[in-house]
Amino acid sequence: MPSLHALANPARFLKIARPLTPLLFWAGVAFLGYGIWGGLTQTPADYLQGETVRILYIHVPTAWLGMSGWSGIAVSSLVFLIWRHPLAMIAARAIALPGAVFAALCLATGSIWGRPTWGTWWQWDGRLTSMLLLLFVYLGFMALVRADDDRGGDGRIPAIYGIAGSILLPIIRYSVVWWNTLHQGQSIGLTKSSIDASILWPLWFTLSGFTLFFAGVVLMRMRTILARTKAEARMRRMANVVEVMA
Amino acid sequence: MNPWPFVTAAYVLTGVASAGLALWSYLAMRACETKGREKK
Secondary structure (H helix, E strand, O other): OHHHHHHOOHHHHHHHHHHHHHHHHHHHHHHHHHHHHHHHHHOOOEOOOEHHHHHHHHHHHHHHHHHHHHHHHHHHHHHHHHHOOHHHHHHHHHHHHHHHHHHHHHHHHHHHHHHHHHOOOOOOOHHHHHHHHHHHHHHHHHHHHHHHHHOOOOOHHHHHHHHHHHHHHHHHHHHHHHOOOOOOOOOEOOOOEOOOHHHHHHHHHHHHHHHHHHHHHHHHHHHHHHHHHHHHHHHHHHHHHHHHHO | OOOHHHHHHHHHHHHHHHHHHHHHHHHHHHHHHHHHHHHO
16 A cells, blocks of 8 residues: 555655644634534424434534544554554544543533433433443553553554454444433434434534544644654654763 | 523533643644754
């Protein structure tokens, strides 16, 4: 895969990432602004849930990003293990914190939505519990990356963990099918939805907005890790020179 | 039950957390890249 190898060059990556970061970020903010405005002011209340249905426009994107964030970590980890691209592991590390934040936001907004709808803040059902597990898996990944850095590891152990953690994704996805849960079943698909179009349309804007915003933040974090790695390498070189001179 | 406090809480929490994440990531990136340029 020569094209992938070419893109994995840090200098080439930075050349693309520098203009792309603000572009993705601000496009995300614009989409989000329009979607939230539409979701809060232009859509009717749901006949059953009333105004609380408006939490949908942020809860679904946070759930999507919490899960696709881990997919990104798993794919990057696999690429790192197979082709040893350092950029792949940098991407996995950069995704971890935003992914954990969005998984936590999914749980928090779901809990806030659950109180007026179900009459409870929390229920140990399949969907909620598996999503909470995903948050813990994110926290474990971040701790493992730090521990691996401290002991001078090559990133292989976090990468294996990144792939192993992806077992949770189908469990979360099918939890509402496999178990009798308080959480509703799947109501939005790629081709059809059980939600009326008059309520659904702002969701596509908030979904795209949050996704672009997430990508912008991940690029910022990748650039941070690259700059830090470069600075550390320079420090090591200087230390070696001083040692040789002494 | 008045739904608006729940809707407001969900939006404010998401807004604050997302803005905090973006600001923190941006400041960290800027600090690291500036330090890197200065040391060159």
